[in-house]
Amino acid sequence: MSTGRAEMRVLFAAPDHLWDDWSSAMGQVAPEVTLVREGAPDSIDAILFAPGGEIEDLSPYVNARLVQSMWAGVERIVTNPTLTQPLARMVDPSLTQSMAEYCTGWTMRAHLGMDIYRQDGTWRNGTVPPLASDRPVTILGLGELGRAVGRMLSGIGFSVRGVSRAGRDAPGVEGIALDRLHDALASAQVLISLLPDTEGTRNLLNARALSLLPRGAWIINPGRGTVIDHEALIAALDDGHIGHAVLDVFRTEPLPEDHPFWSHPKVTVTPHIAAETRAETAAVIVAENLRRAMAGEPIHNLVDRQRGY
Known part of the structure; x- marks a missing residue:
């Protein structure tokens, strides 16, 4: 036919x-x-x-x-x-949807402090999370995936900023130009990286950049593993400046069995499954x-x- x-x-x-x-x-x-x-x-x-x-x-x-x-x-x-x-x-569209769901799920875990509530008989009612509107989230990269994540997060009330080369706004997302990256980091209680792997993005989140995040900030990286300086991240986790890192992508995949991320108490490793x-x-x-x-x-x-x- x-x-x-x-x-x-x-x-x-x-x-x-x-x-x-x-x-x-x-x-x-x-x-x-x-x-x-x-x-x-x-x-x-x-x-x-x-x-x-x-x-x-x-x-x-x-x-x-x-x-x-x-x-x-x-x-x-x-x-x-x-x-x-x-x-x-x-x-x-399915890849985009799954990425938005992954980032939203881990952002909610960070926001609600789900890890506090260990089932060990201790009544922990001394910490009440803020509303989503009072929890600033910054997305690095406002391409198709970043915009989708921003729409989903802003749709449930989060205050979302997005960093891109041009700094244009997107639906539900305040745009920030890349040359103002340090300003965007300073307010990010949750930082989501969806940047590509390019010469300009490798080790962008180095020791200096990580130090600008609010103390206790969470990092979620389902973008590319080269964006984060691994040694600097481990140091920032160890001294308590970074509260937790959820990592889906790495410089070497599968992540070697002896890599310190596997055993670090403030790191969650997912095996490159955020979006397929x-x-x-x-x-x-x-x-x-x-x-x-x-x-x-x-x-x-x-x-x-x-x-x-």
């Missing part, structure tokens, strides 16, 4: 365990797409890419009109010297971008190579 759309051959350059879900999802939403694991390079119209697949050299695919990342983060591909095709990052691309919803986004690429139309979520995101 004809779909009225141009036929496309798309190379699946991703780990094998993702094939079944993606081939099924793409078949449902884009019947004009033939998803293949191999083929003559000059026959490939586009590439669906995730780190960990067998194909890293993209230079033979001279006719590919798009490389569509299956991840929101693109640091593992944007620096690939063989990448000459347009690159789009993934903006999956879900094929059934992401395939709709991919199909639209593939059709745009074939038609010569503007591609959604195109990566700026110089900025790295």
Whole structure:
């Protein structure tokens, strides 16, 4: 049956365990797409890419009109010297929703002081948390994910500020320009990092930056592990300046068994599960971008190579 759309051959350059879900999802939403694991390079119209697949050299695919990342983060591909095709990052509504839920859940744990109430027979009624409106939250990074987190948190009453390069406001979020980062940190009782991994963000949360946070502040990092200076964070946790750190991303993954984060009483490690691309919803986004690429139309979520995101 004809779909009225141009036929496309798309190379699946991703780990094998993702094939079944993606081939099924793409078949449902884009019947004009033939998803293949191999083929003559000059026959490939586009590439669906995730780190960990067998194909890293993209230079033979001279006719590919798009490389569509299956991840929101693109640091593992944007620096690939063989990448000459347009690159789009993934903006999956399910990924966005799950990230907002993750950040909201851990923010509520910090806000309500849930860890105080150990079930040990002690009646601890001496501490009453403030209302959410009196608990300032700062989000580092106001892209698609940061805006979604801000909407959810402000929707339940939190006072939310968001740091971005331009400092523009977002729904429910007061925008702060990156050059005013230290001002934004000074009021952040909960700090959420959703920054990408770039030269400008690595070790951004160093000893100096951490010292500007209010004493007892919580840090939630489901963005990129390179943003935080690990040694500085451990020092700030040890001296009590930082109250707790919830970490979902790390410089080395899986996090080594002997890493001090595992045993630190003020650190919660989650194994990079804050947000996952879900094929059934992401395939709709991919199909639209593939059709745009074939038609010569503007591609959604195109990566700026110089900025790295």
